[in-house]
Amino acid sequence: MSPPLSPLIGVLGGMGPLATVDFLHKVVGSTPAGRDQDHVPLVVWNVPQIPDRQQALAGVGESPLPAMLRGIERLNGSGATRIVIPCNTAHLWIDALVAASAAPLIHIVDAAIAAVERRGADAGPIGILATRATLNAKLYQERLDARGLSWLIPADDEIDTLFTPGCYAVKQNHLDRGGALFESAARKLVERGARTLILACTEVPVGLAHIRSNLMKMSVDPTQALADACIQYWLEAREHRRGQENLSFQLLISDKNQKLE
Numbered sequence: 186m187s188p189p190l191s192p193l194i195g196v197l198g199g200m201g202p203l204a205t206v207d208f209l210h211k212v213v214g215s216t217p218a219g220r221d222q223d224h225v226p227l228v229v230w231n232v233p234q235i236p237d238r239q240q241a242l243a244g245v246g247e248s249p250l251p252a253m254l255r256g257i258e259r260l261n262g263s264g265a266t267r268i269v270i271p272c273n274t275a276h277l278w279i280d281a282l283v284a285a286s287a288a289p290l291i292h293i294v295d296a297a298i299a300a301v302e303r304r305g306a307d308a309g310p311i312g313i314l315a316t317r318a319t320l321n322a323k324l325y326q327e328r329l330d331a332r333g334l335s336w337l338i339p340a341d342d343e344i345d346t347l348f349t350p351g352c353y354a355v356k357q358n359h360l361d362r363g364g365a366l367f368e369s370a371a372r373k374l375v376e377r378g379a380r381t382l383i384l385a386c387t388e389v390p391v392g393l394a395h396i397r398s399n400l401m402k403m404s405v406d407p408t409q410a411l412a413d414a415c416i417q418y419w420l421e422a423r424e425h426r427r428g429q430e431n432l433s434f435q436l437l438i439s440d441k442n443q444k445l446e
Contacts, residue, residue, distance in 0.1 A: 191226070192422035194415050195265030195288060197256045198231035200238065200249075200272035201356045204387035204408065205231045208271035211412035216419075225419040228263045230256040238274040239349075242318040250278050257286050267291055267418055269411055271387050274316045276324060296414040297383060297407035298328045304381060304405070310335040312379030314371055315386050316352065317344050325385055337379050343370050348386075355388040363388065364396035371400050381405060 198205030209229065218224050235253060240246030253275065260268055265288045270276065273293055283290050301308050313325050313336055320326075320338050329336045339348055351366030367389050371382055382404040384390045390406045 191264075192266050192419055193226045193228060193264050194419065195260030195263065195268040196227055196229040196231070197253060197260060197268060197270045197275075197282075198229055198272075199233040199235050199256075200270070200275050201388060202231055202233045203355065203358070203391055205229070205271050207387065207391050208269075208408050208412060211409050212415055215409070215412055216416050225415055228260060228265055230259055232256060238272070238277070239316050239318055239352075242274070242277065242321075249275070250281055253278060253282060254285050257282055261287050266422070267415070269293070269415060271408055271411060273324065273385050273387065273407060274319050277318060277322050291411065291414050291418065293407050293411045294324050294328060294385075296410040297325070297385070297405055298332070300405045300407075300410040300413075301329070301334070301381065301383065302332065308334060308381045310337055310378050310380060312337045312371065312374030312377075312382045313385050314339070314348065314367065314374070314382060314389050317349070319385060320344075325383060337374050337377055339370055339373060343373050347373075351392060352386060352388045355392045360392055360395040364392035364394075364398065367392045368396065368398045368400060371398075371404075375400070375403075383407065 196205065196208070198208070209227065212225050212227065216224050236247045236249040238249050241248050257268065268286055268288050269291045270293065276293060279290065279292065301311065311329060311334055313320065315325065326336055347366045347370035351363045351370065354363030354366060374382065380403070382400060384393065384404050384406050387408050390401070390408055393401050
């Protein structure tokens, strides 16, 4: 019997670098652990030189796909058994990334929608805070539609004057400004009837948490949902591996006993 594969989660990060660190912090902070060895094993490609996703999709920048594929190759070469991307907009290239990866990818939108469903039928209407590209691709809207949940998105001028500047403010480490802009954009959605917010850009929870916005209480954080999915995979894979190792040991002992007889 071949030895079971050790679970190892690869993180294709750098989009942006602070959002990647936020994801890693959430993985560590949410893992039930009594010692170092109980924590989730991770290998991280936090390389921020990946071209800007929003600019590429707007037709004013180069494609990030070649750089992302290099990261996928490195993570697979490091032995990753699952790969995650703590960036929502990057998932617009998910098909090409999945095709290039031996390790399956855990989809951030699927993890977030599962978190929405755990809130129950009272979750909607749901306000979606995301980049224009993520909204245009309907990464969240189509999944919410399939579950019969209503949704709201920012108006074009709110994206231009609040959301996008907030996103780049966080990338520039201007967290007070970024958080305030995100909060203004979110409150517009709440005023229009949103009962739950999906923080569908990984810069958003960083900014809102920094200013201690009380809107976090009514929000689904896809970064946290992705971290939770990684932890669940690690716990299940670890138990499965232990079971296989125990079975291998029992078979070895049985074989030795038969030879002695």
